[in-house]
Amino acid sequence: MTTPTQYVYSKEHVWVKEENGQSRLGITQFAQSELGDIVFVELPEVGETIQTGDPFGSLESVKTVSELYAPISGKVVEVNEELDDSPEYVNESPYEQAWMIIVEPTDRTEIESLMSATEYDKMTSGE
Helix, strand or coil: CCCCCCCEECCCCEEEEEECCEEEEEECHHHHHHHCCEEEEECCCCCCEECCCCEEEEEEECCCEEEEECCCCEEEEEECCHHHHCCCHHHHCCCCCCCCEEEEECCCHHHHCCECHHHHHHHHCCC
16 A cells, blocks of 8 residues: 555654544554554544644553554544444545544644655664
């Protein structure tokens, strides 16, 4: 799968998609493939505030538990509750069905510091 170009990416493998002044977040295809089968997803509650670089949730796979690190700061306005019952969506559809949260960003300049798909691909390929 090629890395979608309509998103931007953090070094911690979280993608961000801008939509009507809000930001939708999820993990990348690369990240889910490294983790293996996801069996549990823990996400923040609507109304919580997340800060760049801080954990905002976690993923539990058959191999390990991994923290999710916020690529931007903001207020959580929506959480993908489907992941409670269907954590496998993270493996099956990381860019569509398995979005995790929607955030109202507090500082839009943070988004500009994230990587393009090309830059992310170079990072994950070790270039």
